[in-house]
Amino acid sequence: MDNAGHDSRRGSAPRRALAAIGTLTALLALFVAAPGAATAASPSGGGSPIAHPELDWMGSTITAHEGRSSGGGAVTPNAAQTLGFDVSHYQGTVNWAGAYANGARFAYMKATEGTTFRDPNFSANYTGSYNAGFIRGAYHFATPNSSTGAAQADYFVAHGGGWSKDGKTLPPMLDIEYGPSSTCWGLSQAAMRTWITSFINEVHAKTTRWATIYTTTNWWTTCTGNTSAYSANDPLFIARYASSVGALPAGWPFYTFWQHADSGVFPGDQDYFNGALSGLLNLANNT
Template identity: 70%
Template structure:
């Protein structure tokens, strides 16, 4: 089912300058004038559908609801949340985050945007990475893939050099590849074979750079359309499945279980609402590469 989300959660409200300009138009009809003062550039507006190549408008799941719709999230205490650890994912759209407050509300892990393509770095990444660590979170960085702009190897190199590293400190999750719907075409203009090559190059280069197999964030629908539902990655790469519903549903080929699940794009914690599939000790094992 494909529906367009009419009220995206990250869409900024009308700014003061926009409201004054509208008022000026009305007063102009009455023969009056109004002066609109100059202001700083407004925050980027999130599109109603995934049609922009602007990396500031991309985050984990920024294209998912528009392509796949949204259902009711799992109820607290439901079977789909049994034996899971709550967490979240964020980017600069959340602004300054109250990390102590999110931890106090129960979140124990977070993934945060670090890079996109081979030029973009999320402006809040450093603050988020440090703030989450100091609050006690197990945290990790993710890269938003633009497979049509450069090779998987080149983007992996950029990611590894700008936040995508890993350290055996017990607090760092494996780096993650966020690969989802393209802005101009679902599969970024690549064939299924070319997309598999791109993902393989990214995965292998990150493993060579960090010693960790990256987590792969995607949806079953996108993965099926754009890789031919490849089963080549389940043996090594943890799966972060995106599905805004009461259960994670059918998983992509090759994965017998999910490691993380993004089940809603708003809720108790800042950003998207996620769970780790297992107890806290399992999350710690993943961080420690054991």
Template identity: 50%
Template sequence: MAPHTRLRTLITRLGAVTITLAIAQVPVAEALPEGSADHYAGSQIAKHEGRDRTARQRPRTAGSVPGMDVSSHQGDVDWAKAWADGARFAYVKATEGTGYRNPNFTQQYNGSYHVGMIRGAYHFALPDRSAGATQADFFASNGGGWSRDGKTLPGAVDLEYNPYGDTCYGLDQAAMGAWVRAFSDRLVQRTGRHPTIYTSTSWWNRCVGEADRFGDTSPLWVAHYADVLGPLPHGWDYETIWQWRAAGLFPGDQNLFNGNDDQLHRVALG
């Protein structure tokens, strides 16, 4: 099945939900526990899996849309320049665990919207700190909402290597799958949308494996820093977004949406 056909299938499945939530909650900066830091999407993947520094800026084609993701590491972003350089969508870090809120979230999330981008928020998960539902609540209350305005992507959960210890946070595959399911179910309750799942193939196959099939409901945002994407995590037949480079023409990391502008808009509409 062609990527655009599979994408329409996912959109149809999500399209039955009716949403009445506000566009965004505005978080206030809050420190992580002592010894913690603000981790951005892919920070631990690059550390453990490396990155291909020979990868170049990929040209825009009829089958993909360029985008970006940012966190507090980028500070206030020049969104007009990012738009002029070609970025058409963005994911913005909102929260981490249950103790961190991106102090630059308002400028980044609202700024990308006002320049014309389709944007969404993401949460850096710490599955050994608290329950999946608890972290989903924290995320939904601090930037992870969704509105059927055609400009807001479903909230994303960033699942990658543990910054503080055991790769899989001390959880076996069944327990990790249950954690992700609890996060997903609560975010559906709070926002009406299943989360986009951000991960790498290596981490997911090791820590979640085939414990559950999230590809039936959640778009895949996969990180792999090379010119060729390679195998996908268990449970997905195609990627919705590929994070292919950590920095470059746009501030933050660089991504490609697997489809055209109209399909990106339909994902936002749900």
């Protein structure tokens, strides 16, 4: 585990070594091709640079802070659940046709972080998933200490976070989780709520969709004061690596997505949509 609290147990030691080499190679290519591409600017003044966007993905901080569990609370899923997963460039080239053949029907993939970092595999993932038949969506890894929510939303929408009513595109998603040196990125609960509202409202203004929010109950309670302000509009993507999803953040009576494991039959993290495929199509079409 690095000093940012990122889980390093995604593979054997040789795999981690190879991944590290690949990461260094990818970083070198990024800096040669586009100097500064791996650090976030602060267009609104102040803020902090992104520590290591090449190591950030949905859930990259979760096990270090919350671990894995064999059980949890009493929230019951719908009778039918649809299988899916989420990826970033960390997974390398994804076999989309193989994942579809194994039963996955949706995927979220990292598009951006901060206001300068674009996931180098996003375009390939977005196109590959579409061609394989997936309903897919893009997510933004939030760095609330580096720039405003609106600035990051603008960057996200401009680089993959848009939406179209084509039956294939899920709502844009905000991935907000533990900070590298401060659980709440150095923000007070009030400041965090302001940042999230700024991001959510800007995405809605640019796409007409309320963003999906990915988080954990523990982080949400600690860093937002367990606000219920977004539960009426924004679908919840809850992260909890256990056999049950447990207690949800305030206001949400159910989860829309659940990241229930960080490894499994599919590439990346293992996810459920809380309903049948028809419900997933309704979500994609905003119906």
